Amino acid sequence: MHTIDIHGTSESDVLGVWYMFSPKQAAASEFSDNPAVRALGPAYAQGSKACFKADLENVCIENTQAAIVIANICLAEGDSRAESLYYALAIRMAQMLDLASGNEDDDGITREVKRRVWWTCFIVDIWSSGGGSLARQLQVGEHQPRLPLEEIAFLELRPGERDFNDTAWKTGIWSHMVRMIELYKEIQDLLRYLVATTQWDEDFIENTVHGLAVRLLAFEERLGPELTFSAENVARHARRGTGRLFTGFHLGYQYYCMVLFYQYLDKSRPSTRNGAAYADRCKLHARRFCDILRTARQSPKAEALHNINAHITIVSSSVLLHNYMFGDASELADTQARLESNLEFMVKLRRYWPSVELVA
Template structure:
């Protein structure tokens, strides 16, 4: 539909608000397209290139536009959360491509995988380093964005960032996987970002205007919980109490989310089935990285 409406070209008679809304619709479709293609193993429909629209305008500047005003010129354009989100989704596309390679290839090229993971991890870290101080995750910024009306967008942005790290490193939780140079460190990084994801969910509960209430967060919480479960089963005994508390916190969040999205019940049931299967299994290979696990982590 976005292609049929030719949202990229726009219309000369449109005022600034209309042009910006069309850009935001196109980029929203682009993000949804990337997410949907990952879980459903579908070909992406929207591509960035020479004809892509300008990235979304900084949120408050957009909200302050008045009907009939001209479009903001490129020289006055400022990046906001949505524009950074687009940059982050470009990295996620490459993570998806790596996951597709892993499930489609019977003989893994460990050097290629290791180099690709290392490069993507470095770019994710560099991406975070380029964020301005107003976009770094902190209690002060949560409160500020909550007051501005961008609290939930801010929270969703940071939850997504942690999720991309988790799916990038998830393969290293597979205990049947051949030992690699950085495999153990990457497995620990996966667990670290699962804990950070849990921390974000817990912290933002203090700000109702910033609480994560979008349906997609239920799926990401399941992925986080599956990583925490791995640590609960195979981690150090000193971490058991903390990991159990985080699992319970994630479940409490999903139960609350179910009030707004009844479909979350299906996700909770899926998580419970996975948890029971892992706990009852006599094998240490509960997180085998196969086609099912790739689908589980992205759908």
Template structure:
């Protein structure tokens, strides 16, 4: 029982409310103490958390717990319930981190269909405030997963933006302090600022539009001016998003520490890493030197580099401020995209940019190697950086064109990417970049 409680605490600290939000933490802890958590949910949580345990006898059981979770799910597959939706999400996450993207998509697909069958997140008359909010958060978790998993595996989205009439999640502290017998009320959602997860959902909507833009570019469906117009519109959406954020949720060291003191430091970091990642994706095509000059190309290229730098700096800071470190799985892919933009600067930027760029890349690489200790599939993400470097090296004057390969690199994080078997002769700048990337082949250089 002590091990269970410890692993559930680790899960709630390091994972929950970052890539997904499925439970009311006080209720989950009470259910663990009462041995009332469904086996599949308990084993899934233990598998996700065990890798972070300092006890080798526990951390070595990660795959054992994973197998128990899959077996438990199969035995209860026909249970049309909220708990089985939560279980499908957790097992799907486990499949993803173990490098099984097809199974990940399968479990997520089951979760989507179950949610539609039971009419999630519509509350029942007997639901209290906690049950209503848990259903709402589970629904928005599915929305977030749909945006990420559809991009990662290049499959159609299952949940439409037309479903956005549901309330956004309430502030996390208010939710945590609700009692199980507290009656549901519309007042919880009126005249109230959103929780961190509410703001994450708003970003995920913009992310979906950025995906669509990249796909249109890859398919040749847009000319340069049309692409720039759509980019401009999405840039305005991101700007309006930042303007909407309350001052206490804007990123600053003070706000980070304030959120950490409330137990929300890691979720606060997740929100801002997501913002800078989506912005980097939006502007990434403008790093393409083969693109014909358009009015805002230079500005958008500069913005891409800016957001990649901001992502790197926030990620590094998260590991320096207590209770803020970003260790959930998808941070690996976001860090790879940030690193790719930094590699571009290393290859094509100004001489005075190189020292700080190399330093940030080293910081990113140190965290990638740390993530790889916990999440096996991060190894594939790291390999994508070497492939990206090879693509860049094919021409030191003109980088890649925005084609299907680049879309795969930016969005399809769960799929392998085409390798390039040979490398052209390296220029001096290329050797500098190659030496920096080689750090990922020599992990003993870091203490992580």
């Protein structure tokens, strides 16, 4: 993480920097092994919200970052309405600051931070709007910044250094995550169609699912050996300090595949050309999700302790439970072991995030 120099900034900007770290303290306290430290989380959370509200009209990047962190605290508290509200504030500030355009006078760190804040807003806009059945704030065709820089290259930037030009720029996990979330946006649009439409157009659904399935597979195949999921790559990324990001990226991919094919588990659904194959693919990705969780748990620096993984684990477990009830008898022992593994993870996650109780 890059340090921040607050010398020469205005009083209001210093306040912004202060409470940007206050919500981080609130979130970070949940991961402490000391119960007394964990108990401070709610007080930190309330303090950060109060400071943010007191300076709400100060539109700056620190406030944008603070709103994102506070939204995640609200997610951890199970307050989805407040979560959505803080994300909306962050997105609107990012638009008002025109973070997508950047500033040629900024050094490399500042320009990359602005890009990452903008792309974070892009990602949470899709996730949050989908969860709340709300319209997205960032519209298709809106000006976008360059994709995030490779993680280690970003961390090695020093204050005052110039930004990477397009020739020297190289892709990283964050860049792939953005490309993947763009696919998820289309999956989300399909799910909204399924919910809103009473008379399904099976040809449209089949063609849409096939197109997305092909693109998801092509996306995975293009990752290359260093980003493909394996125990060796988990260990390598853990050593580099990108272990949790690497794990979260792959869990996200399995989740997107699961929700794309989930509808085909329904035994009462009309038979379709590829329905049985898609149901099998849904089960495959649920098993892979479980494998990734188990592998990551063996490395503390790669363990997937993000709050959102509670929801994703429930989805994986529901697919496994379906297979336990309706699958082949030869799969029972393996499926039961995977369900138990998912439950162990949920029990551990509950220690850090109160909202796990709401999805369990």
